[in-house]
Amino acid sequence: MDLFHDSPMFNGVRQMLGAFAKQSIRPIATKHDLEESMPWDLMKMAQGFGLTQTAVLDGRKKLTGQDEDPDPKKPKSQSRISVVGSEELAYGCAGICLALGGSGLAASPVSRMGTTEQKEEFRKLLAGLDEKGHIKVAAMALSEPSTGSDISGLSTSARKDGDHWIIRGSKQWITNGQSAAVFVVWAQTEPAAGRAGVRGFIVARGTPGLIPGKKETKLGIRASETAQVHFEDVRVHTDMMLGAGSQGGLSDTKKMLDSTRPVVAAQAVGIARAAYDYLLDRVRGGTTRGTPLASHQHIMFELAEMNMEITASRLLAHRAAWLADHHQENVAEASMAKAHAARTAQHVTTRAMVLLGEEALQPGHPVEKWYRDAKIYDIFEGTGQIQRRIIAKHLTGTNPV
DSSP states (O other): OOSSOOSHHHHHHHHHHHHHIIIIIHHHHHHHHHHTOOOHHHHHHHGGGTOOTTHHHHOSHHHHSOOOOOOTTSOOOHHHHHHHHHHHHHHHOHHHHHHHHTHHHHHHHHHHHOOHHHHHHHHHHTSSBOTTSOBOOEEEEOOOTTTTTOGGGOOOEEEEETTEEEEEEEEEEEETTTTOSEEEEEEESOGGGGGGGEEEEEEETTOTTEEEEEEOOOSSOTTSOEEEEEEEEEEEEGGGBTTOTTSOSHHHHHHHHHHHHHHHHHHHHHHHHHHHHHHHHHHHHOEETTEEGGGOHHHHHHHHHHHHHHHHHHHHHHHHHHHHHTTOOOHHHHHHHHHHHHHHHHHHHHHHHHHHGGGGGSTTOHHHHHHHHHHGGGTTTSOHHHHHHHHHHHHHSSOOO
């Protein structure tokens, strides 16, 4: 099993995005974190080498120069490329990584469940620049104030009215929620059907009744915009409902998360690696009272533990991505990767803060930033508790209560 992707294609992606992270992302990370601002100029520049807002729909060619094999039965590479690339980008800055790839959250269900016409409409809505001269971005409107990680309990509703659906409800913690040019909104179309009644709708910005809410002030990942979005009787044509017919229910939404959770895990690995590398560089060249830091057993044992956990988390993410690319079930593996990597990022950044002492408490210090960024990885895309519930059910077939 090719877990580390030593092919020229994967190595090329790793080297290119690794260099981009160090040369273009890291120098501006603190600025955008302190300002809580989106890196619009960098996002526009990144489109030149394949980091487009429709990359999930476009496939790998813009990034790698190679087309995917069109045979649906043959192994793919998109999940593994995403895992490799996301670790490198998050190594530069997790918030900027999310700003660069946030539209992919919305593009994933369009790619998975959308018709050819819906995919073209999605691309059209993201073409060109907005009124501020920024590239256009997309948002996936799934989470709600009262449901959190329980996506089966959506209260946003969609009511049929002739050739249209009327959407009513509110969404919260939505990436790109304030600036998005197009939203993929999840709503309950048939309450009696439960999970099977959940559907996604492509909704353009400017549609009457669609009201972006306030931007959230966050602990971390501040270069990525998060906001509320409200839907007050928003009329959407039936042509814009994803997965019409027998597809597209909540089960398909959950399968989509099985593809994105390894990517989130890889981002957590990138944060942990950044803090680990910073600490390791300090230890290699540092002394305390004339004694090299590298000779202190308790410090080196801490670094050894960090290295083990980072390596294990990376392997879990790569395995989950490999299974996805080979059309094999990866439900438990995706949850393992996400839960383990989130814990690793928090552990590594916390211990780095302790070992660096007062220095790392200063606002703008990179380790202080990585410490704040790490926390969200135990929350979004399903909390650590949700992941453990999924893993436990996989072991016995029964949901723990």
